Amino acid sequence: MLKNLIAALVITATITTSLFATAGDKAEAAYYHTKAISVAKANLGVPYRYGGITPRGFDCSGLVKYSFGQAGKVLPRTAADMYYTKGYRVSSLQVGDLMFFAPTKASRPDHVAIYIGAGKMVMASSSKGVIITYTSNSYWKPRYIGAKRI
Helix, strand or coil, rough: CCCHHHHHHHHHHHHHHHHHHHHHHHHHHHHHHHHHHHHHHHHCCCCCCCCEECCEEECCHHHHHHHHHCCCCCCCCCHHHHHHHHCEEEEECCCCEEEECCCCCCCCCCCEEEEECCCCCEEEEECCCCEECCCCCCCCHEEEEEEECC
């Protein structure tokens, strides 16, 4: 009887700890996402610069790496490395998710943006610099290959 009671207490403690850890993880993720989006938005209008990783000029992955870095998360340098090595794939977008794009569905990701909600994303565009655009944009929508949650 005592063994069953102890086992029940251990299981309850484990489940309770998991629930709190999950809530804490969600709060931490929300902080990183909110901060990264804030940093990216603060750089609206910064010109595009191939290989750029600073507010003097960004390419797409440079903006994402910089924004998440300012929030305390280290990401790889390229869109492909972010796609293949960080986070987990999601099918339903949430604010802060990374959206990946490729020239064709079969090719490696060569562009990344941050989903900011309401069908919009912030990104570094080679023609316009750091902008906010719709995920339904006629250029980007057919090139979308998936999203990852960091």
